[in-house]
Amino acid sequence: MEEPVTGQPAPPPAQGEEEHPSLALANTAIALPGGRTLDLLGSPAQTNHWLTERGLAPVDAGMREMCAAQLRSLREQIRSLFAARADGVPALPAAVAAVNDAMTRVPTAPLLRWDDKTGPYRTAPPPTTAIVDLALATLAADAADLLTSPEAERLTACGSPPCNRYLLRHGRRHWCSTRCGDRARAARAYARRTEQR
Structure with missing residues (x-):
C-alpha cells in the first residue's frame, strides 16, 4: 500500500511539461522511494493551486472535491494513454x-x-463547473495534440524506478529530473560493485 506524502516539495518539471500541460497533469501523482506517493491534486485546494499556476483557473475558483476527483480521473486516463504510446501497445x-x-x-x-x-x-x-470543464477540455485537447504530434515519438517514462513520471526524451536523457538521473547512476554503480565481488 502506498503511503501519501504531504508537505514535500514537488520535483522540478520534467522535460516537456512547460509546453504540454497534459504532461504536467500526468506527472501530478509522483511515486517516491519507500513506497510513498506525492499527489499534487490530493485536495481541492491543491487542485485549485495547480490549475491556477497553469492559468486554467482563478485563485478564488472554489474547487470542491468532485472537481478535484474529475481532474484526478482525467489524469489517470491520460497516464494510461501516455503509457500505451510509450510502450507501443494499444x-x-x-x-x-x-x-x-x-x-x-x-x-x-x-x-x-x-x-x-x-x-x-x-x-x-x-x-x-464551467472552470473545471474548460480546464478538463484544455488538458484533454493538449494530450490529444501531444499524442498525435511528431513529439509523441519522444514520449517516455522516467527510467529511474520507482519514479512514474513521463517526459519528452531529449537526446539520450531518460530521466525526468537530475535527482532521478543521480539515483539511476548510483543504482548502476552499486550493481557493478556487487557483481565484482
Whole structure:
C-alpha cells in the first residue's frame, strides 16, 4: 500500500511539461522511494493551486472535491494513454473515450432548460463547473495534440524506478529530473560493485 506524502516539495518539471500541460497533469501523482506517493491534486485546494499556476483557473475558483476527483480521473486516463504510446501497445478504449468526453464538455452557448411551471429558459453551468470543464477540455485537447504530434515519438517514462513520471526524451536523457538521473547512476554503480565481488 502506498503511503501519501504531504508537505514535500514537488520535483522540478520534467522535460516537456512547460509546453504540454497534459504532461504536467500526468506527472501530478509522483511515486517516491519507500513506497510513498506525492499527489499534487490530493485536495481541492491543491487542485485549485495547480490549475491556477497553469492559468486554467482563478485563485478564488472554489474547487470542491468532485472537481478535484474529475481532474484526478482525467489524469489517470491520460497516464494510461501516455503509457500505451510509450510502450507501443494499444490504448484502452475507455481512456480514449474519457479524453474525447473531456474535450467536448465545454458548451459553446448557454444550454436550453425547461421548467414545468415557467417554461423554457437558457442557463450556463455554475461558475466552478464551467472552470473545471474548460480546464478538463484544455488538458484533454493538449494530450490529444501531444499524442498525435511528431513529439509523441519522444514520449517516455522516467527510467529511474520507482519514479512514474513521463517526459519528452531529449537526446539520450531518460530521466525526468537530475535527482532521478543521480539515483539511476548510483543504482548502476552499486550493481557493478556487487557483481565484482
